[in-house]
Amino acid sequence: MASSEGRIIMGRNIKRLLKENRITAVKFAEAIGVSTATVSDWSNGKTYPRIDKLELMANFFGVGKYELVEDQENKDQNNEEPTLVAAHWGIDLSRLPAYDRQRIIDRAKSYVEGLVADYEDRQ
Structure with a gap:
């Protein structure tokens, strides 16, 4: 999902997870071994992380990889x-x-x- 739509969705999810977990972009960047500029590029939908970084991000936030790459805003909230x-x-x-x-x-x-x-x- 390297399309611009995929990058935008990923960026939105990163911003949401940072906010929900009260984590700064600086702390996040340090934890996964990238620059703050890289986190900024991901968050703004300019670039897409490599798969190894995706795994580190999911582990850092304690979520599944799908929660980083899928559109969480439009998910059905009434699941069972x-x-x-x-x-x-x-x-x-x-x-x-x-x-x-x-x-x-x-x-x-x-x-x-x-x-x-x-x-x-x-x-």
């Missing part, structure tokens, strides 16, 4: 995943704020994706 997760684990997520619920779900998805990738690599 919080209910399914709660039913599976016997945990009532309904009282958590929507952001916290989604973050738990995203971390669980990332974990499962990692398990699947490890399994597939061994086959």
Whole structure:
């Protein structure tokens, strides 16, 4: 997704995650080993990160890679995943704020994706 639309979506997601996590671009750049100018270029949709940096970014924010590259603003907010997760684990997520619920779900998805990738690599 190296199109200009993809770069813009990625930039929006980076800005959102920085804001939600109260992280400065400087601290983020240091953590993933790039310059602040590079973070600025990504955030403004000028350039797109290499795949290894995408992985570092997802790990830094504790989200799945899809949350960096997919349009999060237009996602359906009424999905059933919080209910399914709660039913599976016997945990009532309904009282958590929507952001916290989604973050738990995203971390669980990332974990499962990692398990699947490890399994597939061994086959």
